[in-house]
Amino acid sequence: MPWKEHTIMEQKIEFICEWRTGKYTITELCRVFKISRPTAYKIIARFENEGYEGLRELSRKPRSPHPNATNEKVVNRILELKEKHKAWGAKKLHTLLYKDFPEEMIPSVLTVHNILKKHGLVSPQKRLRRVKPIHPIFDPKHCNQVWSADYKGKFLMGNKIYCHPLTIADSKSRFVFTAKGHYKENLASAKAEFKRVFRKFGIPGQIHTDNGSPFGSVAAIQRFTRLSYWFIELGIMPVFSDPAHPEQNRRHERMHRDLQAACAKP
Numbered sequence: 112m113p114w115k116e117h118t119i120m121e122q123k124i125e126f127i128c129e130w131r132t133g134k135y136t137i138t139e140l141c142r143v144f145k146i147s148r149p150t151a152y153k154i155i156a157r158f159e160n161e162g163y164e165g166l167r168e169l170s171r172k173p174r175s176p177h178p179n180a181t182n183e184k185v186v187n188r189i190l191e192l193k194e195k196h197k198a199w200g201a202k203k204l205h206t207l208l209y210k211d212f213p214e215e216m217i218p219s220v221l222t223v224h225n226i227l228k229k230h231g232l233v234s235p236q237k238r239l240r241r242v243k244p245i246h247p248i249f250d251p252k253h254c255n256q257v258w259s260a261d262y263k264g265k266f267l268m269g270n271k272i273y274c275h276p277l278t279i280a281d282s283k284s285r286f287v288f289t290a291k292g293h294y295k296e297n298l299a300s301a302k303a304e305f306k307r308v309f310r311k312f313g314i315p316g317q318i319h320t321d322n323g324s325p326f327g328s329v330a331a332i333q334r335f336t337r338l339s340y341w342f343i344e345l346g347i348m349p350v351f352s353d354p355a356h357p358e359q360n361r362r363h364e365r366m367h368r369d370l371q372a373a374c375a376k377p
Contacts (some may be wrong), residue, residue, distance in 0.1 A: 123166040126151070127158050181218045186226055188212070193232050198372040201227060257282040257350075258315040259363040260305075260326065262296050263370065277304055278370070282319060282362055288312055290370060298325045298337055305338075309345070317348045319360055327351045 126144050129135055135143075141151050157165035188211055192204045201224035208217045218226075227233050251257040263276040275296045279288045288308045293300040320326035327334040327349070339349040352359040 119168065120166060123154055124163065126154060127163075127166070130155060181222060181226065182212075182216055185212055185216055185218065189223055189226050190230060190232075193227060198369065200224070251283040254281055254283045254286075255313060255315045257317045257319055258288075259319045259360055261321060261360070261363055261367070262293075262323065263290075263367050265296075276370075277301060278363070278367065279305070279308055280363060280366055281315075285362060285366065287366060287370075290374075296324060301325050301338060302341065314345060315347060317350050318342055319350050319352070319363075321352050321357065321360065322354055329354055 122144060126140060126146075129140060129143075130137075137148060137151050141148055144151075154166065185208065188208065189204060192207055193199070196204065201220050204227075205217070205220045205223045208223075224233065258279060259282050260277070260279045263278055265273045265275045268274050272294065274292045275294065277289065277291045277293055277296075277300070280286060281288070288311075289304060291304045293304075322329050322334055325336055325338045327339065328336050334351050335343075335349065342349045357364055
């Protein structure tokens with residue numbers, strides 16, 4: 112049985128004092144103090160060599176760094192990158208390390224996360240409550256199967272004019288094709304940007320949007336708008352989230368949060 116943690120030093124001194132009287136055998140002392148014989152002989156040897164100072168608890172810190180410990184330069188670089196990109200997590204910071212260090216020096220994503228957590232740079236995430244499956248569920252199996260598009264909420268620029276950013280992204284790879292600022296959310300502006308993106312990146316099988324103008328209309332047949340019919344003419348099937356359910360396009364909404372944190376700081 113181990114020593115009582117809050118009286119370790121006192122019990123060691125008492126043990127030595129009883130042992131020095133010569134009235135008790137080692138076996139009797141071990142039974143009274145509830146320690147093993149090897150522990151008793153170890154305490155006696157340390158007392159004989161170093162006196163009462165030898166009874167103090169020794170540091171358990173390793174004398175030499177662990178061979179697999181992360182290089183100090185890499186650790187400092189991780190902290191520098193985190194200071195520069197405060198909203199980024201371990202996965203993105205891990206990728207940036209390849210620009211500064213050879214592959215054999217770069218730790219795993221989990222190690223990068225643990226380094227950030229050790230220095231108090233990891234914010235606890237809210238646990239999402241479990242919800243029932245939603246329909247429709249847009250879960251593409253390969254790139255260009257489903258694209259997502261939306262107008263990020265407008266914001267006032269320095270010239271007192273509102274900016275309406277149109278964002279288009281691939282739902283599988285989450286690659287952002289464009290984040291184009293428009294003065295208005297109308298058919299002409301959206302159609303012009305979709306043309307540019309289609310000519311550069313090709314045509315998807317579906318385009319997933321919400322029900323806001325100019326993408327969809329809950330009052331129209333099948334929620335189709337003039338933009339929707341143009342998609343159909345190009346061989347693209349427009350699909351919509353259910354009204355008041357932005358979580359059905361959560362990939363795109365999550366991208367909007369990162370976009371705002373990186374590009375639209377006050």
